[in-house]
Amino acid sequence: MTLDFLSVVQYWAVFAKGLALTLAASLLALAMALALGAGLALGRLSRRRLVSGAALALIEVIRDLPFMVLVFLVFYLLPAAEIRLPAFGVGVLTLGIYESVYFAEIVRGAILSVPKGQMDSARAIGMSRTQAFRYVIFPQMMGYFLPPATNQAVMVVKDSSILSTITVAELTMSGRIAVTYTVAPIEVFLVISILYWLICSGVSRAGAWLERALQPHVRSRPPAALQSGHPAHV
């Protein structure tokens, strides 16, 4: 088997457009999923039964659907309800909602992972609920939030490929278009794979960078005994 990348590369403009749409859809959906997810997480943690019950129900229903089914459902439901949106808009909206339930559980887990005593000491010294969250809980929950959230952000990028099924000309769709020109599906989808890998490893790097930037106290430090030059340990 010989691979002919030259005939593929000449359609770079098709790939570039697909890449741009994948990036745009992923970023918009990610922003939406984070905001919505945070809201759903707070809803689930609410002391009001009605609020936490509604949030839980929404999370359960959406989480139990395959993403492709949800995409088709929304894609056909909106026009039937006289709501006309471009396919790209429908795609971003659906992807954002779908991923938000995963982010909701990640945010909830992160908040619950901060020991209860941290809130106690913040409240006991006179901080309001908001101040305690902002200065004490939030910075600590980021340590529990970022690793799984980075993972989920990668999932957002990969799940966006399913938007090709509703005519969004994102990266996967651009591959299918390129195949019809080049008749070189292996080369085309190798290129597509490399492009996805580039985006996703970029997301992972961004996540790792944020982890380091937001958590100066976790940076590998030698324990106190080593710093004082305890000979037994050196």
Add this chain to the structure above:
Amino acid sequence: MSDTPLLTIAGVAKAYGATAALRGVDLAVQRGEVVAIIGPSGCGKSTLLRCINFLEEPDAGTIQLDGEPVGFGTVRGRRYRDRQSRIDRMRSRIGMVFQQFNVWPHKTALENVILPQMVVARRSATDAERRGREELDRVGLADKADAYPAELSGGQLQRVAIARALAMDPQLMLFDEPTSALDPELIVEVLAVIRALAEARRTLIVVTHELRFAARVADRVIFMDGGRIVESGPPQSVLVNPKSERLRRFLATLLYDSSTAGAVAAEATEISHERRADQGGTWRPH
């Protein structure tokens, strides 16, 4: 200063579902008084402390700090919950030290002491830092100002927590088993800090299992069991001559050997008498 107690607790009760944690507690704490609370686990002593600064909301009863009701007000005989901002302000006047330290791990020792001064007491960054260094120095941690909690021992963490509370100029300090999570050799350094506060005539309520410490430092020892105060009085009467069978049994479990018992008795009878003799100016035990 006025004769009214700094803290007045009357008929405070609290239940968690069907379990009663507090069944009507009455207690008055004078300015400069040091009260030690002892009792078996589950006796309600931690719940009582947490009710004093409203971390737990009592089901019934009243708590007054310096004459002001804590957490609840009354209008025409009906109890209502205070505005949250009022409760927050009241809490800033009460320092609390926890068994698990609850120092904030993402902040250095100094930042732990500075943060509440800035966001709650609204002091400037310069004032907060100056005061923060003073308080760390007071607890013997001036050289650990820039260390993160992960680099500190349990005893050092607890002293950071004490410095953090002191920097807020609290009228009252609550200690909830401050040494129970510490290795034996680290307990001493924390108790020394608390003792220095007692000698400076600060008002302290200390929940503790350290009977020698209670005997030496407390003006009054309170024994709680089953959500009630069972015995209350000067260390020598409560720790050395208990009246109730329950307290006798509790003391027997903690003072399992005669040398510990002897040491507690010695602290309670002699040393605390001396202390009262030279510091009896501000407050006298009744």
